[in-house]
Amino acid sequence: GDSVTQMEGPVTLSEEAFLTINCTYTATGYPSLFWYVQYPGEGLQLLLKATKADDKGSNKGFEATYRKETTSFHLEKGSVQVSDSAVYFCALKNNNAGNMLTFGGGTRLMVKP
Amino acid sequence: DAGITQSPRYKITETGRQVTLMCHQTWSHSYMFWYRQDLGHGLRLIYYSAAADITDKGEVPDGYVVSRSKTENFPLTLESATRSQTSVYFCASSELASGYNEQFFGPGTRLTVL
Numbered sequence: 001g002d003s004v005t006q007m008e009g010p011v012t013l014s015e016e017a018f019l020t021i022n023c024t025y026t027a028t029g030y031p032s033l034f035w036y037v038q039y040p041g042e043g044l045q046l047l048l049k050a051t052k053a054d055d056k057g058s059n060k061g062f063e064a065t066y067r068k069e070t071t072s073f074h075l076e077k078g079s080v081q082v083s084d085s086a087v088y089f090c091a092l093k094n095n096n097a098g099n100m101l102t103f104g105g106g107t108r109l110m111v112k113p
Numbered sequence: 114d115a116g117i118t119q120s121p122r123y124k125i126t127e128t129g130r131q132v133t134l135m136c137h138q139t140w141s142h143s144y145m146f147w148y149r150q151d152l153g154h155g156l157r158l159i160y161y162s163a164a165a166d167i168t169d170k171g172e173v174p175d176g177y178v179v180s181r182s183k184t185e186n187f188p189l190t191l192e193s194a195t196r197s198q199t200s201v202y203f204c205a206s207s208e209l210a211s212g213y214n215e216q217f218f219g220p221g222t223r224l225t226v227l
Contacts, residue, residue, distance in 0.1 A: 036218075043117075043203055043218035044156075089155060100146070100171070101216060105155040 002027040006090050006104035013111050019077040021107045023090035026071065031092040033066050033073040038087040080111045119204050119219040126194050127227050134189045134222050136204030144207045145187040146216065147179065149200040162187055194226045
């Protein structure tokens with residue numbers, strides 16, 4: 001079946017550092033890919049998405065490119081802020097499986113001032 | 114309130130008791146979902162519903178029951194709670210099946226089974 005693998009956290013960075021959170025997936029067909037963010041005490045919010053190969057999703061300074069050849073969707077940000085501290089989830093939606101999402105295990109990011 | 118709400122936000126219960134977690138959305142979204150979030154497992158789908166009176170099992174349905182008599186409500190019942198059901202539960206909703214539609218999540222219910 002479909003699966004998503006993320007790097008384990010926590011990832012601890014200083015403010016203004018460069019961020020990469022790795023995400024790889026296994027799926028049949030051509031899934032859509034997503035990054036969700038969960039701030040402390042809250043539910044998940046969609047951060048960005050990409051629906052086909054070579055698409056780049058971007059939002060709030062975060063970017064991720066859908067790489068079909070490496071089945072990856074790594075999340076990057078050039079300069080993190082303390083307010084980016086959260087748990088980040090990579091997810092996929094297989095268009096053969098209705099509206100269901102398959103999530104990775106989540107990566108906790110802690111940004112220190 | 115507009116959006117998706119869950120109640121209660123926190124619940125402590127005992128092994129063997131029945132407990133119901135409520136989920137309500139105001140967008141008239143067709144799809145609704147229940148997930149549980151556990152350390153090391155990310156989010157796992159328990160049940161989902163494509164429309165009123167249509168429900169289906171997800172990855173981890175055992176020990177849970179759902180119903181969807183109205184589009185806006187999707188309660189999750191633990192018929193006889195067990196310690197392994199201690200978790201954070203999230204409800205979500207989205208529009209009709211599409212490759213591009215976002216799932217909107219509620220704030221979660223933290224359930225502790227003693």
